[in-house]
Amino acid sequence: MKKLLFQLDTDAHPAAFDAVVAYDGGADHVIGHGGVTPDNVGPLVEGAIFTRAPKDKKNTALFIGGSDLMAGQELLKAVKKKFFADFRVSVMLDSNGSNTTAAAGVAKLALSRALQGKKAVVLAGTGPVGKRAAVLLAREGARVSITSRSLSRAEQACQAMKERFGVELTPIEAVDNEARGAAIRDAHIVFATGAAAVKLLESRHWRNNRTLEMMADANATPPLGIDGADMMDRGAERDGKIVWGAIGFGTLKLALHRACIAKLFESNDVILDAEEIFAIAKTMV
Numbered sequence: 001m002k003k004l005l006f007q008l009d010t011d012a013h014p015a016a017f018d019a020v021v022a023y024d025g026g027a028d029h030v031i032g033h034g035g036v037t038p039d040n041v042g043p044l045v046e047g048a049i050f051t052r053a054p055k056d057k058k059n060t061a062l063f064i065g066g067s068d069l070m071a072g073q074e075l076l077k078a079v080k081k082k083f084f085a086d087f088r089v090s091v092m093l094d095s096n097g098s099n100t101t102a103a104a105g106v107a108k109l110a111l112s113r114a115l116q117g118k119k120a121v122v123l124a125g126t127g128p129v130g131k132r133a134a135v136l137l138a139r140e141g142a143r144v145s146i147t148s149r150s151l152s153r154a155e156q157a158c159q160a161m162k163e164r165f166g167v168e169l170t171p172i173e174a175v176d177n178e179a180r181g182a183a184i185r186d187a188h189i190v191f192a193t194g195a196a197a198v199k200l201l202e203s204r205h206w207r208n209n210r211t212l213e214m215m216a217d218a219n220a221t222p223p224l225g226i227d228g229a230d231m232m233d234r235g236a237e238r239d240g241k242i243v244w245g246a247i248g249f250g251t252l253k254l255a256l257h258r259a260c261i262a263k264l265f266e267s268n269d270v271i272l273d274a275e276e277i278f279a280i281a282k283t284m285v
């Protein structure tokens with residue numbers, strides 16, 4: 001029986017990246033739908049849950065993607081609402097690679113040093129990757145702040161993650177590199193999750209920072225988020241800090257994404273969001 005993955009994307013066009021990884025993760029056929037919303041997803045879910053016998057349902061799965069994590073979260077809610085009894089299929093949420101990227105980065109940081117009780121700052125943490133990275137760091141026991149160029153965007157991000165995961169995050173307004181440098185002054189951990197090709201910190205902001213133990217940077221498009229780091233860094237030591245670059249932990253991110261796709265086809269009742277994807281990441285580091 002063919003393994004079918006329905007790629008439900010909240011953007012107009014289903015992401016090519018997610019389709020490629022879906023095949024590499026073991027799907028035999030990927031059916032992409034763009035512009036999917038809670039209002040129009042119903043028939044797609046019904047088509048997935050009513051078509052195959054109970055023992056065969058594990059061969060159908062759903063993947064939710066798109067650039068808007070909040071829209072993805074709402075779509076996952078709507079999908080789950082359609083499930084009842086054994087009329088369900090496995091589903092994964094990874095809008096903009098948010099869960100797999102954050103999980104891979106935080107798993108590498110956790111491997112390098114304990115996170116419990118540490119002060120962590122997620123720079124430009126209002127995007128999909130930053131929101132999830134903040135959640136995972138907080139769930140590992142760190143005290144986590146999110147910076148944004150706008151206080152209200154930082155507050156909205158913290159509030160949204162509190163509503164979904166019950167974590168307390170602290171919003172910080174940091175309008176430029178100087179302000180972000182000040183925001184990390186007494187931090188132990190920095191995770192830079194700014195948009196591609198946006199430098200968030202100069203090297204002078206972190207090189208002589210005595211509290212700082214570890215840094216990760218998700219941005220692989222020059223200029224990098226953290227000046228003086230290298231995208232290939234795999235736990236490299238720089239000025240006494242452990243550094244993970246975007247490609248350095250990106251290998252795990254891709255392997256994790258593929259492993260999650262494979263997991264969807266093991267049974268028909270798996271739901272993979274931040275917590276579950278992070279648990280899988282921890283088994284792979």
Ligand SMILES: NC(=O)c1ccc[n+]([C@@H]2O[C@H](COP(=O)([O-])OP(=O)(O)OC[C@H]3O[C@@H](n4cnc5c(N)ncnc54)[C@H](OP(=O)(O)O)[C@@H]3O)[C@@H](O)[C@H]2O)c1
Pocket residue numbers: 096097098101124125126127128129130147148149150153154193194195196197198218219220246247249250253
């Ligand atoms: N390594 C990997 O495997 C992997 C996988 C997926 C994504 N990524 C990378 O991970 C990073 C985060 O992805 P994402 O989708 O979460 O990012 P995003 O939504 O594109 O951007 C994150 C935040 O960056 C801030 N920002 C945008 N332009 C800025 C500017 N000119 N100056 C300062 N801040 C700016 C914005 O925050 P405010 O407006 O609130 O300030 C925005 O919310 C990206 O660099 C992406 O390419 C890496």
